[in-house]
Amino acid sequence: MASAPVDDDMFDEFLNQRGHDTETVGWEESYNKKQCPDCGGLHDSGATECSVCGWSPV
Ligand SMILES: [Zn+2]
Known part of the structure; x- marks a missing residue:
């Protein structure tokens, strides 16, 4: 938790900031x-x- 997140977490956050859903687009x-x-x-x-x-859409 305290350590740096892996790249996947950063990518999720990037998507969350741009859109509403990371799964269903x-x-x-x-x-x-x-x-x-x-x-x-x-x-x-x-x-x-x-x-x-x-x-x-997927
Ligand atoms: Zn287009």
Whole structure:
């Protein structure tokens, strides 16, 4: 506990600061559209993957 954390912990913290979930990554929602959390591209609600960068929720 008192010693320095391993890199995995630092990575988790990095992710926690950027997003809400480190496990389940989903679309951001913006103006009733889905927004790719990776590149920020907007897609309609039926989109299953980002046509800009190819990202898809896991
Ligand atoms: Zn994208």
